[in-house]
Amino acid sequence: MTNRIAILYIEDNRDNQTLVQRILEARGYALHVREDGPGGIALARESHPALILVDIGIPGMDGYETTTRLRSLPHLRATPIIALTADTRPGTRERALAAGCDGYITKPIDPRRLPEQIAEFLAGKRESLPENLEATMLREYNTKLVARLEQQVRELSARNAELQDLDRLKNNFLATLSHELRTPLTSILGYLELFERRTLGPLSEVQNQAIGVIARNARILSRILNNLLYLQEVRSSEVRRVPTMIHDLIRELVAEMQPLAHEAGVDLQVSIQPTALYLGDPIGISQALRALIDNAIRFTPMTGRVHVALTDEPSRVLVRVEDTGIGIPADAQEKIFLPFYQVDDTLARPYAGAGLGLAIVKHVVEAHGGQVTVRSAVNAGSTFTVVLPRL
Incomplete structure (x- = not known):
């Protein structure tokens, strides 16, 4: 915020925003406006406003809850928070003070009086309730807040159950589709x-030549279906641990994939x-290492290189797959492990897959x-590192 005295105004009505802005900026204040509680709280976290105006009737998180959350921020515990609202029903002022407000200004706003009221609160004015009334209003407010939180929990639980059902339906559909497509594809x-x-x-x-094109694309489809079926299978099963020589697995995989690399012109x-x-x-x-090597080959242009390295340590086994390929943008590197995620079309479409590997x-x-x-940069290759701890 600026060197002028900063005031945060949380209000969803544009006319009120404009009016208060004109009044206060004419008096030298810097007014910063947010239209809802979460937005106001986010701005307040990053800054130190000298005073906060909160409309009680903002949609979603109302002014009472917004005030309580603002007051919980350590750097705002002494900051004056003022309710600015047209709600003049009995008990509104008391509930606002009990929620953490230091004052209550009613609408319609008096342009001549508002700057004086702001100056008074900045100078230390604080409104308060009698102790017994404050306790009563706090109990009432807490009861409503708990009821609101319980309702949110119920809504989230219902939504979570719905998402789990949709996920199961999606997985069942994908498994069925894969099996149905696999039968004719085998023929x-x-x-x-x-x-x-x-x-x-x-x-x-x-x-x-035509048969070659058909065969190449049919095998791509076969690989996609196999990956889809395998992903559904491993998600629903436990790891079967048996003594394994990982260096033998890698030798076999590299030998198996040399023809693919040769066809792609990749070393x-x-x-x-x-x-x-290794257990x-x-x-x-x-399957995992095959997917890494396959990806590295497919995303590396002709004359490029893919290097697979295996290191055995007392507490873990490390496998690195390094390539000189097209690389992965920084903003995509956390997403590439999500099922069906595709890096931006303009970069990776010539190397298309289903995003399952x-x-x-x-x-x-x-x-x-x-x-x-993964460590990668666009046009500078990628290095995937797998760490398998020993039990």
């Missing part, structure tokens, strides 16, 4: 293999330190008590 892939092997007869050059390298036995789920770990990585790694992190 398609089977016949494509027969065509590729020339089992069904010779193909012309044009036909061979796939590996540095493996032999590991002691974990070899299928889940393989990294969700599988995160789930599998965290199910083992581990952590996956």
Whole structure:
């Protein structure tokens, strides 16, 4: 705020905002306006207004609750908070004072009187209630506040139950859809293999190219469906821990994915330190590491490099997958592990997938008590690090 005396005004009526602003700024005050309680509280947290005006009838969080929350902020405990309202019904003033206000100014606002009233409160004026009346009003206010909080809890519980039902329906739908699509896709892939092997007869050059395009996209769809099914499966099952040699898993994965890297024009390298036995789920770990390596290859342009490194430490196993690819914007790095999340189309659409691979990585790694992190910059590559703690 400025060097002028700063006043915060919480009011949803634009006409009242304009009127008070004109009156007080003409007297040299700096008026800062917010239209609701949460907005006013947020501004008050960041600043130190000399005085706060609160309309009792603001929508949502009313002026009483807003005042109570403002008064709970340590740096505002001595700040005058004034109720400014058209509500002149019996008990309104008393409830405002009991909620934490230091004064009560009624509307319509008197332009000649308002600056004097503000100056009085800035000079130390405080209105108060008789002790017995204050206790009565506090009990009444607390009862209403508790009832409001209980209602909010009930609404949140109902909403949470609704979201859980929707999540279950979504998961059931995705699982059913995946199974239904997988059956015809299996037949398609089977016949494509027969065509590729020339089992069904010779193909012309044009036909061979067409079959290649169909086969490539059918396998992408197959991978998406497999990831979708696996994600649904691992979410509903516990980790099956058996003695596992992670360096053997990585050797097999790299050998399996070398043809994909070669086709993409990417140099796939590996540095493996032999590991002691690790108690974990070899299928889940393989799926997670496969997704990381696959992502690195797909998001690395031709002539780029992907390096997979394994380090064994007494208390943990570390796997790093580093690439020289397109990188990930900083604002997307926390979101990429969410199911179906896609980095901005303009950056990643040529490398399209369903956004499931990294969700599988995160789930599998965290199910083992581990952590996956990413360090990346646009056009400067990415490094994913998986930490698997030893039990």
